[in-house]
Amino acid sequence: MASPPRRISEDDDYDGETPLERIRPFGTLHRKQIAFVPASGDGHLNSTDTAISSGKAPRQDVADIYLSMVLPEDVKPRSTQNTTSAGTSKDAAPPSVCEVCKLPMTPLAPEDTSQAPEGVPKPATPHETSLAHQLCLPHSHPPSALDRSRMGLTYLSTYGWDPDARKGLGFKQQGIQYPVKTKVKDDKLGIGMEVPKNLPPKKKETMLDAKKVRKMAEEEKRRAARIRQQLFQRDDLEKYLGPGAA
């Protein structure tokens, strides 16, 4: 194919070279073009054959280059989030890391002190009371909901599986704990398309024409008559004159 690929959507203007009938859009579907975007960065598949591939050097992470300049040599690049964020206090005091929750034990965070009223005594060990620390403390889990009388459970327990230990099967009991979830897809929505959960039912905007207005007026009239009847009807009169007599 010698001719360059044409983009119908982009050049709506007649460029004077291609015959008109070629540009004209046709059909229904192929008129709606999708503006594909190329993959970013190294998203493309590179050839694995060295002869074909362009032989680009592996891209060095910008962050790594930066860190190698800034940090002393013995520090590994991108060590942790903590060192960079708390980098200022790094030289001042060695950050003591909590044994339990593996978080650095800092004194109270500045905003906490500012919010604390003057009179209230500071908690003795503020770190131990923090939510992160509390959650990391060893604690018991609620027992598994599996029926203990099941034959399968008995069998697995005799080989050392504990239903309450929150562990899977396998050599190191590293397996998944719960079965893979089943999810039925009964629509044609593409990946990443999200439907808001409680979408308000679409109200159709209706244009009123004379006919509809007349109809509405009639409806109104009938309703008024019905209400009137219900309020002012007289049983004795109706007996003689039939329903609908006021």
Place this chain on the structure above:
Amino acid sequence: MATKRSIVEGDSGSQDLKRVKMGKGGDAKDDKFNPYLAHHYEDDNSNGNGNGFSSPLDKLERHKTTAAQASKCEDSDLNPWTGQPHSQRYFGILKTRRDLPVQKQRQEFLDMYHSTQILVFVGETGSGKTTQIPQYVLYDELPHLNGKLIACTQPRRVAAMSVAQRVADELDVKLGEEVGYSIRFENKTGPKTMLKYMTDGQLLRESMHDHDMSRYGCIILDEAHERTLATDILMALLKQIAARRKDLKIIVMSATLDAQKFQTYFYNAPLLAVPGRTYPVEIFYTPEPERDYVEAAVRTVLQIHATEPEGDILLFLTGEEEIEDACRRISLEVDDMIRESDAGPMKVYPLYGTLPPAQQQRIFDKAPEALRKGGRPGRKCIVSTNIAETSLTIDGIVYVVDPGFSKQKIYNPRSRVESLLVSPISKASAQQRAGRAGRTRPGKCFRLYTEKAFKKELIEQTYPEILRSNLANTVLELKKLGVEDLVHFDLMDPPAPETMMRALEELNYLACLDDDGELTKMGSLASEFPLDPALAVMLISSPEFYCSNEILSITSLLSVPQIWVRPNNARKRADEMKMQFAHSDGDHLTLLNAYHAFKGAEQNGQDVKQWCHEHFLSFRHLSSADNVRAQLKRIMETHDIELMSTSFQDKDYYTNIRRALVSGFFMQVAMRESSNSKVYKTVKDDQLVMIHPSTVVQSPYDWVVYNEFVLTTKQYVRTVTNIRPEWLLEIAPIYYDVDTFEKGEIKSALTRITEKIRRRQAMKGGR
């Protein structure tokens, strides 16, 4: 002979060149095998092998061969394995084989193979690993010396068969002799077989009788990255066996995706990687998520056709219906494009598993020519399920359209339903699909989702099959293999405990395992059959119901794809024909009737193919059912399971069969919600289901037994037969112990029936 030789030498000039090159590339120590000095040691030990002819193989020493030596053997005029002269075709194939990417690393492979027991081999599609590596091993293992076979497993039957044929051609031997294959219900090997291609499931079955796999000297697990259930189990077993049998060599072959995972799993086994022959692929994403992925896919195909240069298109969709629909829409639109804007012609081919082979073959047709000279070139577009992702290679594909979905099997141990559901694919899968565009030249892949969705929404790897399957069969096999500790069994991805528990319990109810989980006699017998435990148990207990012949037929029919053909353009006619065989009490019985009619036509000497065509039955599937039946019959005979039938005139002929069905499928029973309702509720799992519209059952009965649960937009049970609830209590009293049921309609119905039976018995006793 002389003329033959001269012909061979005449056209193998390039090989001589190669041979020299190989010699240089190989070891220095092989100068003894300088081809030009071969006559010096021709007679060294010419009587070495038992084949009665002198073969270049005699000079080779097991596990010490080099690539150069092997190449020399391959180049010789006589076939080293048979002693017959090589055909001319052989040298033609040899030439193409020498161009494969693996060939460059043959020596490297052998060095590594010699140095280790377990080897992980990574080669992309197109590297030639499936055909070449087993042959490299063959020239190194020299199976004729110690009588140990080489096995190469494949996840798919078709692959095992076609690769075996190809390798037999490459070695210039007859398929079934030196090279053979073995798949479920079909064994094409012989006493001379040295290299055996087989499905992974077949090797697993074999190992039930040979726990050490002692017949094999080397086992190659191919396509391990597909992580089929059987491959996963085999890997765990081989890990154990490798410790016991130091002489067994294992090669795990995978595409690049997660080779490191295999390496770590096999005690950091050495890894050898061979590049494939792939070209770069440009990847494009949509700027926004798509509202309708089928429509977007059709639009993309048309857009490619209108704007991109020559090259074929591969579109991935999920199922038959969707694919046929898309094919129709694309064809119509292309016609429009040709009329209106002089677009090139385009042929659209569907591709899915249930498509007849002749139609599947059409995807290899050439793309159509330009409509007139100088016109825009034609192309073909293949709309496929994910079989085109790995199992099938179509050359000429330059554009891939990937909506990001596939149908995947998923098992829910709580509702005990195994279903095929449309699910998002994994990143690995998406990369694999994209790679399909770069087989012949640089290509493009259009993904119908955003780059963000690719990164955030898709999981890294597809869940291995073991996490998505019912494990009843697997557990039975493991039990038979002597694996007791199912908790610490070293699987690469152990399944969820609940799935394992379910499997144990199902086997317990089927009396294959006792209450302590020990294999029973029934279980041991059931594992002899290459069938699901429920089917095997039904078959084994069928003599108790005097209908083992019939149950054998039904079992075979249930083990092959649907025998009913229902073409879109003749649905009504097909349904009418089916009604000819219909038995109002059940689809199982209808299957049996159709089979009997088929056999009858065969005996009358009719043209069976024609007969099947007229009756809208699949000749292919019926004959394979016939074949399966013969295999199963043989197994039954070796285990003394009596084959018998009730007389057809007997009024209990069909009743007996229905009762026998219950003996295997009592866990797949549904009760009608209320009379005249179309909704049924499955026993114990309480799933609301409808009977699949394909049924012939007219249902005066409230209870049915079903063969499978189909989860689409609705929940269906397919292939059902009416039963009486009394049978359930009688045949499966443990499962139908009323006390174990949760309160509900089914419990009260069962209580009523128990009561009725008790009263009837009391009356009988009173007399």
